Amino acid sequence: MKLATISDATNAKLGRLIHSWSLPAGKRFSCPGESGLCRTRCYAKHGHFHQTNVRNAYARNFSFSQTDEFADWMVGALRACFAQVMRPHVSGDFYSVEYVRKWHYVVSWLKRIQFFAYTRSWREEEQLPELVKLAALPNFQMWWSIDRETGPAPLIRGIRRAYMAIDDVDADLAPDDCDLVFRAQRATVMKKANGILVCPPENGVTTQSKITCSNCGICWDKRHTAVPRWEASILPYLDATGVEINAV
Numbered sequence: 001m002k003l004a005t006i007s008d009a010t011n012a013k014l015g016r017l018i019h020s021w022s023l024p025a026g027k028r029f030s031c032p033g034e035s036g037l038c039r040t041r042c043y044a045k046h047g048h049f050h051q052t053n054v055r056n057a058y059a060r061n062f063s064f065s066q067t068d069e070f071a072d073w074m075v076g077a078l079r080a081c082f083a084q085v086m087r088p089h090v091s092g093d094f095y096s097v098e099y100v101r102k103w104h105y106v107v108s109w110l111k112r113i114q115f116f117a118y119t120r121s122w123r124e125e126e127q128l129p130e131l132v133k134l135a136a137l138p139n140f141q142m143w144w145s146i147d148r149e150t151g152p153a154p155l156i157r158g159i160r161r162a163y164m165a166i167d168d169v170d171a172d173l174a175p176d177d178c179d180l181v182f183r184a185q186r187a188t189v190m191k192k193a194n195g196i197l198v199c200p201p202e203n204g205v206t207t208q209s210k211i212t213c214s215n216c217g218i219c220w221d222k223r224h225t226a227v228p229r230w231e232a233s234i235l236p237y238l239d240a241t242g243v244e245i246n247a248v
Ligand code: SF4
Pocket: 180, 198, 199, 200, 201, 211, 212, 213, 214, 216, 217, 218, 219, 220
């Protein structure tokens, strides 16, 4: 019997290079930091995510992730499929301190694999220090996921912020210090929102070749990793005034 499932080149947005791992979405399962907007707008609660086979697979993953075998299984499974890039949680999120620690173990063992994740679990006070430790690993790119209901995310060096906009009006409200905007509605062309880059496949521009996370790389490829905007704009001021950050 299958214990759990890593997805391989099946996600149209991620593209062929990136493996992924998902859990059932929602506060009841794996999204302790969900906002009201997540509850009503989350893509992982609609479309093909509702298919029985998908729901069953994610439920299996969720159960298995709570076992002691999970971390070693994940290390072995990623090695076995020669993964190069891994995105935990196309659906779902970090749901407990223990679960984040399991990912820390996995990422520490697999130094040649690049990991990246967006999370709203920074809103969970007890998870935050563990997420910061995970983000500090050199092969992990962490993104704080925010929307207009989450409140401001903590300032942690090296962690970028992605704003989820429900429409074009909302997109223009993206905070100045975020690094990327995702759009739930993509009918219009919008390459930047309030001066912030819009995720290329979501900017409404038609391109000859399809842009995927695999060939884009902004979120995971170190060659594209920029200093978070908040660091560039706020850090010099904080340093000058002696304010300490990352004190979680
Ligand atoms: S910016 Fe690029 S890497 Fe990030 S989500 Fe969009 S397509 Fe994927």
